[in-house]
Amino acid sequence: MHAISDPSRTTIVAIATPVGVGAVSLVRISGPRALQVADLATAGKASTSVPRAARYCHIRDENGEILDDGLLTVFRGPNSYTGEDSVEFTGHGGMLVTREVLSRFLACGATAAGPGEFTQRAFLNGKLDLTQAEGVMDLISAQTRLSLRAARSQLEGTLGRRTTEARDMLLETLAHLEAWIDFPEEDIDPQTGVLLRGRVGSVLAVVDSLLSTADQGRVLREGVRTVIFGEPNVGKSSLLNRLLGFERAIVSDIAGTTRDTIEEIINLHGIPLRLVDTAGMRESDDRIEAEGIQRTVRQIEAADLLLEIADASGPRPADAASPATSAKHILVLNKTDLGEHPSWAEVSAVRISCDKGDGFEQLSQAISDTLHFSEADWGEHAVAINARHQASLQMARTSLLAALALLEDLSGDQELAAIDLREALDALGEIPGKVDTEDLLGVIFSSFCIGK
Numbered sequence: 001m002h003a004i005s006d007p008s009r010t011t012i013v014a015i016a017t018p019v020g021v022g023a024v025s026l027v028r029i030s031g032p033r034a035l036q037v038a039d040l041a042t043a044g045k046a047s048t049s050v051p052r053a054a055r056y057c058h059i060r061d062e063n064g065e066i067l068d069d070g071l072l073t074v075f076r077g078p079n080s081y082t083g084e085d086s087v088e089f090t091g092h093g094g095m096l097v098t099r100e101v102l103s104r105f106l107a108c109g110a111t112a113a114g115p116g117e118f119t120q121r122a123f124l125n126g127k128l129d130l131t132q133a134e135g136v137m138d139l140i141s142a143q144t145r146l147s148l149r150a151a152r153s154q155l156e157g158t159l160g161r162r163t164t165e166a167r168d169m170l171l172e173t174l175a176h177l178e179a180w181i182d183f184p185e186e187d188i189d190p191q192t193g194v195l196l197r198g199r200v201g202s203v204l205a206v207v208d209s210l211l212s213t214a215d216q217g218r219v220l221r222e223g224v225r226t227v228i229f230g231e232p233n234v235g236k237s238s239l240l241n242r243l244l245g246f247e248r249a250i251v252s253d254i255a256g257t258t259r260d261t262i263e264e265i266i267n268l269h270g271i272p273l274r275l276v277d278t279a280g281m282r283e284s285d286d287r288i289e290a291e292g293i294q295r296t297v298r299q300i301e302a303a304d305l306l307l308e309i310a311d312a313s314g315p316r317p318a319d320a321a322s323p324a325t326s327a328k329h330i331l332v333l334n335k336t337d338l339g340e341h342p343s344w345a346e347v348s349a350v351r352i353s354c355d356k357g358d359g360f361e362q363l364s365q366a367i368s369d370t371l372h373f374s375e376a377d378w379g380e381h382a383v384a385i386n387a388r389h390q391a392s393l394q395m396a397r398t399s400l401l402a403a404l405a406l407l408e409d410l411s412g413d414q415e416l417a418a419i420d421l422r423e424a425l426d427a428l429g430e431i432p433g434k435v436d437t438e439d440l441l442g443v444i445f446s447s448f449c450i451g452k
C-alpha cells in the first residue's frame with residue numbers, strides 16, 4: 001500500500017484529469033510549499049495572484065524554456081479543497097505536455113501524490129468527514145442517476161450527520177449512566193433505569209434504520225446481482241447479449257455452450273444491473289460443465305434477482321426443485337417467435353423473443369416492478385450505507401443490545417453497561433471518522449485514483 005506522507009510537511013502534486021488527450025488538463029498542488037513550487041515554475045506568478053482567481057501564465061523549465069501556457073489558480077488554506085495552500089494549473093490537454101508540467105512541479109520540490117491523497121488531506125484537515133470522502137469516490141464511480149443521487153447525498157453529509165446525532169445521544173446517555181454509577185447514594189430518580197433504557201433504545205432504532213439501507217447501498221454501488229439461469233439452450237446467453245447490446249457471450253445451438261459465468265453491468269432505465277449469464281442446469285458427466293453448473297448454483301445463492309429462462313416453443317418441464325434463495329424471481333419465456341407450446345398457456349411469465357427483440361419493454365417493466373427501484377423511493381435525505389458502515393453499525397448494535405440487557409436489571413453491574421455503551425460509541429464514531437481510524441484510512445483512500 002502507498003505510504004501516506006505526513007500531511008503537515010509534504011507538498012503533493014498530481015494530474016487531476018484522466019489520462020488521455022483532452023481539451024484541457026488540470027494539475028493540482030497542495031501543501032505548505034504549494035505557492036513556492038508554483039512560483040519556481042511560473043517566475044513568481046503564484047504568490048502574487050489574487051486567491052481563487054484564474055490568472056494566465058507560462059510554465060517554464062529550468063532553462064526558461066516554455067513547457068505550456070494556461071491558467072493558474074491559487075487557494076490559500078484553509079479555503080481550499082484540502083484545507084491547505086493549493087495551486088491549480090489548467091494547461092493543454094495532451095498526455096506529454098501535461099506530464100512535462102507535472103515533472104516540472106516535481107523538480108520544483110513537490111512530491112507525487114498517492115491515490116486519494118488530496119481527499120485524505122481534506123479529511124485530516126476537517127474539510128470532509130469520512131462518509132463524505134467516501135461520497136466523493138461514489139460520485140466519481142456512479143453509473144446511474146440513482147447511484148449519483150445517493151453519492152451526492154452522502155457527500156452533502158447526510159449519513160455523517162445521522163450517525164453523529166446518534167452518537168451524541170449516546171454520549172449523553174453514557175454521561176447520565178456514569179453519574180448514576182458514581183453517585184448511587186444521591187437521590188436519583190427511580191425512573192432513571194427506564195429513562196436510560198429508552199435512550200439506548202432510541203439509538204438502537206437509528207442504528208437499525210441505517211442498517212436496513214445496506215442492501216440498497218450495495219445495489220446502488222455494485223448493481224443488482226441479476227442471475228440468468230435455466231436449462232441448456234433456452235437462450236440465456238442470447239438474453240445477456242440482447243440486454244447488453246453487443247455479442248458478449250457465445251451463442252450456439254449446442255446445449256452446454258456456456259461453461260463459466262459471465263458478468264456485465266448494464267443500466268436498465270436507471271437501474272444498475274450486474275447481469276450474470278450462467279451454464280445451463282442439467283446432469284452432466286463432463287467435468288468442466290459440471291464445475292460450471294456448480295458455479296451457477298453459487299451464483300443463484302448470492303443473487304438479488306433471478307431471471308429464470310425457459311423455451312416457450314417446447315413443452316413445460318416438470319417443476320424442478322426451486323433453488324434455495326430469498327432472491328426475487330421472474331420467469332421469462334423465450335423464443336416466442338417459434339410459437340408457444342400449449343403447456344405454457346396458464347403460466348404467468350414475461351414472454352420475449354431474443355431473435356426478434358420482442359417483449360423487452362415488458363421485461364424492463366417487470367424488473368423495475370419487482371425491485372421497487374424508482375426515483376420516488378429516493379428522497380433528498382436518503383442514505384444508503386456501504387459495507388464499512390454496515391460492519392461498524394453491526395458492532396454498535398451488538399454492544400447496544402448487551403447494554404440494554406444489563407440495564408434491565410437495576411441491581412446488575414452498571415459498570416459493564418457503561419463499557420458496552422463506550423464500545424457502541426467507538427463503533428459509531430468510526431463511521432464519520434471521529435475516533436482514531438489510522439488503519440482504516442489506508443484501506444479507504446488507497447481505492448481512490450491518483451489526483452483525487
Ligand SMILES: Nc1nc2c(c(=O)[nH]1)N(C=O)[C@@H](CNc1ccc(C(=O)N[C@@H](CCC(=O)O)C(=O)O)cc1)CN2
Binds near residue numbers: 075078080088127
Ligand atoms: N478546479 C477544481 N474543480 C473541482 C475541484 C477542485 O479541487 N478543483 N473539486 C475537487 O474535488 C471539486 C469541488 N470541490 C471543492 C470543494 C471546496 C473547494 C474550496 O475552495 N472550498 C473553500 C471555499 C468554499 C466557498 O467558497 O464556499 C473552503 O472550503 O473554504 C474547492 C473545490 C470538483 N471541482
Ligand SMILES: Nc1nc2c(ncn2[C@@H]2O[C@H](COP(=O)(O)OP(=O)(O)OP(=O)(O)O)[C@@H](O)[C@H]2O)c(=O)[nH]1
Binds near residue numbers: 354
Ligand atoms: N428462434 C429463436 N431462437 C433463439 C432465440 N433465442 C436464442 N435462440 C437460439 O437458441 C440457441 C441457444 O441460445 P443460447 O443463447 O446459446 O442459449 P443458452 O441458454 O445460453 O445455452 P447454454 O449456454 O448452452 O446453456 C441458439 O441457437 C440461439 O440462436 C429466440 O428468441 N428465438
Ligand SMILES: [Mg+2]
Binds near residue numbers: 238251257277278
Ligand atoms: Mg449460454
